[in-house]
Amino acid sequence: MKKNYLMTPGPTPVPPEVLLEMARPLIHHRTPQYQEILKKVNEGLKKVFKTKYDVMTFTSSGTGAMEASVVNLLSPGDKAVVVRGGKFGERFGEIMTSYGMEVIPIDVTWGKPVDPKSIKAALDKNKDAKAVYTTLCETSTGTMNDIRAVGEVVKNYDAALVVDAVSGLGADDLDTDAWGVDVALSGSQKGLMLPPGLAFISFSDKAWKLVEKSKAPKFYFDVKKYKKSLEKTDTPFTSAITLFIGLERSLAIILAEGMGAVLARHRKLADATRRAMQALGLELYSSSPSDAVTAVHVPAGIDGGALVKTARDTYGVTMAGGQAELKGKIFRIAHLGFMENFDVIVAVSCVEIVLKGMGFKIELGKGVRAAEEALLK
Amino acid sequence: MKKNYLMTPGPTPVPPEVLLEMARPLIHHRTPQYQEILKKVNEGLKKVFKTKYDVMTFTSSGTGAMEASVVNLLSPGDKAVVVRGGKFGERFGEIMTSYGMEVIPIDVTWGKPVDPKSIKAALDKNKDAKAVYTTLCETSTGTMNDIRAVGEVVKNYDAALVVDAVSGLGADDLDTDAWGVDVALSGSQKGLMLPPGLAFISFSDKAWKLVEKSKAPKFYFDVKKYKKSLEKTDTPFTSAITLFIGLERSLAIILAEGMGAVLARHRKLADATRRAMQALGLELYSSSPSDAVTAVHVPAGIDGGALVKTARDTYGVTMAGGQAELKGKIFRIAHLGFMENFDVIVAVSCVEIVLKGMGFKIELGKGVRAAEEALLK
Numbered sequence: 069m070k071k072n073y074l075m076t077p078g079p080t081p082v083p084p085e086v087l088l089e090m091a092r093p094l095i096h097h098r099t100p101q102y103q104e105i106l107k108k109v110n111e112g113l114k115k116v117f118k119t120k121y122d123v124m125t126f127t128s129s130g131t132g133a134m135e136a137s138v139v140n141l142l143s144p145g146d147k148a149v150v151v152r153g154g155k156f157g158e159r160f161g162e163i164m165t166s167y168g169m170e171v172i173p174i175d176v177t178w179g180k181p182v183d184p185k186s187i188k189a190a191l192d193k194n195k196d197a198k199a200v201y202t203t204l205c206e207t208s209t210g211t212m213n214d215i216r217a218v219g220e221v222v223k224n225y226d227a228a229l230v231v232d233a234v235s236g237l238g239a240d241d242l243d244t245d246a247w248g249v250d251v252a253l254s255g256s257q258k259g260l261m262l263p264p265g266l267a268f269i270s271f272s273d274k275a276w277k278l279v280e281k282s283k284a285p286k287f288y289f290d291v292k293k294y295k296k297s298l299e300k301t302d303t304p305f306t307s308a309i310t311l312f313i314g315l316e317r318s319l320a321i322i323l324a325e326g327m328g329a330v331l332a333r334h335r336k337l338a339d340a341t342r343r344a345m346q347a348l349g350l351e352l353y354s355s356s357p358s359d360a361v362t363a364v365h366v367p368a369g370i371d372g373g374a375l376v377k378t379a380r381d382t383y384g385v386t387m388a389g390g391q392a393e394l395k396g397k398i399f400r401i402a403h404l405g406f407m408e409n410f411d412v413i414v415a416v417s418c419v420e421i422v423l424k425g426m427g428f429k430i431e432l433g434k435g436v437r438a439a440e441e442a443l444l445k
Numbered sequence: 446m447k448k449n450y451l452m453t454p455g456p457t458p459v460p461p462e463v464l465l466e467m468a469r470p471l472i473h474h475r476t477p478q479y480q481e482i483l484k485k486v487n488e489g490l491k492k493v494f495k496t497k498y499d500v501m502t503f504t505s506s507g508t509g510a511m512e513a514s515v516v517n518l519l520s521p522g523d524k525a526v527v528v529r530g531g532k533f534g535e536r537f538g539e540i541m542t543s544y545g546m547e548v549i550p551i552d553v554t555w556g557k558p559v560d561p562k563s564i565k566a567a568l569d570k571n572k573d574a575k576a577v578y579t580t581l582c583e584t585s586t587g588t589m590n591d592i593r594a595v596g597e598v599v600k601n602y603d604a605a606l607v608v609d610a611v612s613g614l615g616a617d618d619l620d621t622d623a624w625g626v627d628v629a630l631s632g633s634q635k636g637l638m639l640p641p642g643l644a645f646i647s648f649s650d651k652a653w654k655l656v657e658k659s660k661a662p663k664f665y666f667d668v669k670k671y672k673k674s675l676e677k678t679d680t681p682f683t684s685a686i687t688l689f690i691g692l693e694r695s696l697a698i699i700l701a702e703g704m705g706a707v708l709a710r711h712r713k714l715a716d717a718t719r720r721a722m723q724a725l726g727l728e729l730y731s732s733s734p735s736d737a738v739t740a741v742h743v744p745a746g747i748d749g750g751a752l753v754k755t756a757r758d759t760y761g762v763t764m765a766g767g768q769a770e771l772k773g774k775i776f777r778i779a780h781l782g783f784m785e786n787f788d789v790i791v792a793v794s795c796v797e798i799v800l801k802g803m804g805f806k807i808e809l810g811k812g813v814r815a816a817e818e819a820l821l822k
Contacts, residue, residue: 072470072472074471074472074473076473077471078473078683078684079474079683080471081471081475082470082471084470087467087468087469087470088468090464090468090687091458091464091465091467091468092462092464092466093449093451093458094457094459094634094640095451095456095457095763096451096453096456096763097456097641099757099763102765117520125510126505127504127505127506127641127642128504128509128665129504129564129665129682129684129685130681130682130683130685131533131665131682132504132505132665133665134456135664144662160666163664164747166662166663166664166667167662167664168662212770224698241458255683257471257686261687262682263471263685263686263687264474264504264684264685264686265504265685265686265687265688267643277762281570284542285521285543285544285545285661285662286702287508287512287540287543287544288505288508288512288666289505289665290543303505304505305508305509306455306456306507306508306632306634307506307641307642308506308640308642308685308688309456309634309640309641309642310467310640310642310687311640311642312467323706352759380476386472386473386476388473411616422700430757438801
């Protein structure tokens with residue numbers, strides 16, 4: 069027997085009632101029954117995104133929505149400012165290069181948030197930049213960017229502001245309309261407590277004007293097709309029906325708790341995790357940690373790969389290691405989505421037990437105590 | 446209380462054990478446990494596709510694989526022959542137009558199969574055509590094309606042969622390698638007995654040579670990324686984990702029955718359905734009917750929309766109506782995927798009951814008797 073605990077920043081655990089809802093017999097997608105679900109999903113997503121604009125849903129990975137934000141806003145030859153402070157920021161640039169756009173990079177040290185002043189400088193130098201692309205939570209480093217401050221800068225320029233909120237949505241606040249975010253995008257397997265397979269994107273009026281001018285080729289990710297279908301409560305292509313049905317249920321759970329309470333819960337869990345790690349003498353990787361995922365330096369003398377592997381294979385706790393250049397150097401504990409106090413306790417306890425077993429000097433229970441103190445506040 | 450019967454050519458019913466398998470707690474996609482599933486899925490798909498080449502899986506609707514077959518094989522300005530005999534054949538052309546390719550159309554009367562000679566003529570006239578795009582089963586009309594004969598023609602030219610087998614796979618035979626099909630593509634919600642959300646594509650050596658030369662822009666649907674990941678038993682982007690897990694299970698069911706038996710079952714069910722409709726005095730729409738779905742002319746004096754609606758809302762039987770120019774003119778009964786003798790009996794009985802109720806002159810039980818006779822053969 070082994071009990072498994074999923075503590076990665078995507079996929080995240082799915083509430084059992086959502087899993088069971090998705091296990092019901094299939095229904096057809098062009099029926100009044102399914103239209104009812106589409107309607108609720110669209111209304112719910114707008115509340116989570118904090119936008120008055122329609123949120124369109126693709127059947128794809130989150131990367132599909134990233135590609136959509138590029139091919140629908142820009143044309144080949146267009147310039148765009150891209151904040152690159154981790155694996156996902158870099159992906160925006162890779163997509164643009166594939167489609168013949170010019171990337172104005174702002175390279176940020178991994179683990180640091182972007183300085184809004186550097187965006188201002190880039191826009192001043194490149195008045196013709198069509199958009200600024202950045203991330204809410206850079207999952208690969210557990211770093212949150214101050215999107216409100218970025219929005220304050222970008223609103224003074226013609227450029228649209230695009231925010232990858234794939235892992236951040238529902239954990240780190242994103243006030244899409246109020247902060248001047250023109251395109252917000254996300255995925256299903258994070259704060260929305262679903263399996264992967266759906267991606268979401270919203271467009272402001274300013275963004276739709278760019279869509280009208282965009283000459284990049286597209287078909288499956290053409291947002292005009294989705295917008296047109298949405299107006300008839302339909303999707304342009306057969307959608308991932310079971311995931312939409314699950315989404316209707318998970319949105320209901322989220323909205324019953326209320327977005328304010330959801331964000332406060334993530335803040336509390338993240339705070340408890342961070343304090344626990346520090347109480348154990350471990351160092352956080354990010355100087356601006358996200359409330360979705362906590363990245364922690366692997367302490368000197370410890371094999372980071374073995375740490376994550378032992379947690380998973382011996383204790384059933386799946387955390388994430390580091391990606392790309394951070395491989396073996398950090399481990400990441402997600403407190404994202406369907407997560408509560410005792411999930412944090414399990415994660416912290418597992419880190420204590422595994423590090424102790426690997427010979428790291430640690431006082432057992434010290435991290436858990438710090439977490440409990442934070443949770444009780 | 447109402448029992449529901451899903452008889453549409455996608456989505457199709459999903460076996461309960463597959464639904465429950467997908468309802469298990471989420472696992473992470475970069476684990477040995479998931480790699481084991483990916484391995485089995487890849488091996489299983491090759492057997493269903495009857496190809497020695499890798500079958501790559503996208504998290505997308507079937508249209509994603511259609512787009513992939515265009516943007517990976519062709520470059521802007523390239524010519525391709527496109528067989529248009531229904532909604533899905535037309536879609537290939539629409540995708541090509543979006544990406545700046547030139548469409549050499551072969552327009553086939555809806556409900557008729559393509560004449561291989563017309564493909565020969567098109568290729569003789571357009572020696573520079575890079576590929577021929579056609580469908581195995583044109584879902585919108587229930588028409589099967591003779592892909593073996595098309596392959597016999599295309600193999601004498603440089604052009605690659607692309608076959609949309611989204612609804613046909615697992616119902617109408619497709620001997621990918623033996624028939625010279627260079628690119629075969631499909632979706633999850635048809636013969637593979639899964640919810641929608643996954644799309645599949647295979648490439649022959651001849652097709653990979655075109656991939657190397659293709660200059661069309663792409664990122665999410667770039668098959669080279671999927672091929673490279675597949676070699677490491679991975680996916681380039683977070684995949685629809687639960688659907689992959691379901692696919693492992695549904696492929697096991699299909700392969701335990703055996704592809705020969707699966708195809709024979711579809712042939713028997715389709716034959717029984719067709720004989721039943723004809724026994725009722727109804728006319729089949731297609732002159733080359735597919736074993737996946739039977740399209741039937743709505744008889745004179747009957748409201749086709751009301752027929753389908755009554756079947757669904759009063760009797761719980763969801764059939765499909767006609768799409769686009771066929772709206773109201775045909776109804777379609779699928780016998781595709783997780784279907785057995787008594788599914789056909791239910792469908793036929795429902796048509797009898799609904800038509801009787803609508804005042805159509807019909808001898809109750811006559812269609813069912815014809816179906817039973819066919820099933821007993």
